[in-house]
Amino acid sequence: MSGNTLGTLFRVTNFGESHGPAIGCVVDGCPPGLALSEADIQIELDRRRPGTSRHVTQRQESDRVEILSGVFEGHTTGTPIGLLIRNIDARSKDYSNIAETFRPGHADYSYFKKYGVRDPRGGGRSSARLTAPTVAAGAIAKKWLRxxxxxxxxxxxxxxxPIPLDFVSWEHVETNPFFAADPSRVQELEEYMDALRKAGDSVGARIEVIAEGVPVGWGAPIYDRLDADIAHAMMGLNAVKGVEIGAGFRSVAQRGSEHGDEMTPDGFLTNNAGGVLGGISTGQPVCVSLAIKPTSSIRTERRSVDKAGQAVMVQTLGRHDPCVGIRATPIAEALLALVLADHALLDRALCGTVLRR
Structure with missing residues (x-):
């Protein structure tokens, strides 16, 4: 199976299954000399970890990361960094009732038709469980960039x-399980999620991720655009159905006099471009917005077919997030950091001798 590696110079290869013995990744291309410990990575994994509130899956995984290679005496060596996260709370029996059927909205059908075989335990490779190694790799990229x-x-x-949330302050984001920047709405969100869980249904979410302090000049025209690589990476996140850079779809209704970011000797006046022009970073914050669909694994019975093509009713048991978007913020951050780290190295390789005024 291809499609498990992200990046050109800062490369991450993801491995494992939701209910296998372990999941992990290999980070290849991280420059040597970066101070790195398991604690640096664990702080990010704890933000994504399941079972942290009643609003997410109650699968109890500690997500303790082990560094297997690439670090000596507390610093990266430039060799591949092997990261391992052991699965300790898999309940494969929860999926026995769907082994021969396909869950609507899930990857079961397409996986089986493509490969002729599928791992029904927790979704196998299609499970959001596989975002944990991404977050681990992203922790390294975040630290190196910073x-x-x-x-x-x-x-x-x-x-x-259907509940829009305003941005109030960054300081509030880490104080609630939703990563909401407006603390006044948290109780409303909790009540909404409690009702949704009792109804056996799910809902989607919108996530904003912003990179500040990105130098001008990262990216390239045409096929290696920074924004194209960001969109490519973000679409690799489970349940993402839409990616916007800057104004995104709002730009359809904007006029050119409004959308084009005017410049002054002191800098840009607006940031409709989202920090990228012509595929190259402008030095402004890189702003990305994600649309995440409702969780496909729900308790509500729905129509489907089995492997023989016969009509069936499917009800997904087990432990699932009523909204996968609740834990998506750390994952989106990790993906953006990985793309930026890759482009930082690409820019250094191509334009390391260019004097930028």
């Missing part, structure tokens, strides 16, 4: 289903 360029990558939830 120490070398002062780049900071942060995200927040801007909508939970």
């Amino acid at each position: 120490e070398n360029f002062g780049t900071q990558v942060r995200g927040y939830m801007s909508a939970l289903g």
Whole structure:
């Protein structure tokens, strides 16, 4: 199976299954000399970890990361960094009733038709469980970017289903399970999720992720555009059905006099471009917005077919997030950091001798 590696110079290869003995990744291309410990990675994994509130899956995984290679005496060596996360709370029997059927909206059908075989336990490779190694790799990229360029990558939830959420302050994002930047709406969100869970249904979300301190000049025209690579990476996140850079679809209704970001000797006046022009970073914050669909695994019975093509009714048991978007913020941050780290190295390789005024 191809399609498990992200990046050109800063490369991450993801492996494992939701209910296998372990999941993990290999980070190849991280420059040597970066101070790195398991604690640096664990802090990000704990933000994504399941079972942290009643609003997400109650699968109890500690997500303790092990560094297997690429670090000596507390610093990266430039060799591949092997990261391992052991699965300790898989309940494969929860999926025995869907082994021969396909869940609507899930990858079961397409996986089986493509490969002729599928792992029904927790969705196998299609499970959001496989985002944990992405977050682990992203923790390395985040630290390298921060120490070398002062780049900071942060995200927040801007909508939970039909409920829009305003941005108030970054300081509030880590104080609630929704990564919401408006603390006044948290109780409303909790009540909404409680009702949704009792109804056996699910809902989507919108996530904003912003990278500040991105130098001008990262990216390239045409096929290696920074924004194209960001969209490619974000669409690799489970349940993402839409990606916007800057104004995104709002630009359809904007006029050119409004959308084009005017410049002054002191800098840009607006940021409708989302920090990218012609596929190259402008030095402004890189702003990305994600649309995440409702969780496909729900308790409500729905019509489907089995492997023989016969009509069946499907009800998904087990432990699932009523809204996968609740834990998506750390994952989106990780993906943006990975793309930026890759482009930082690509820019250094191509334009390391260019004097930028």
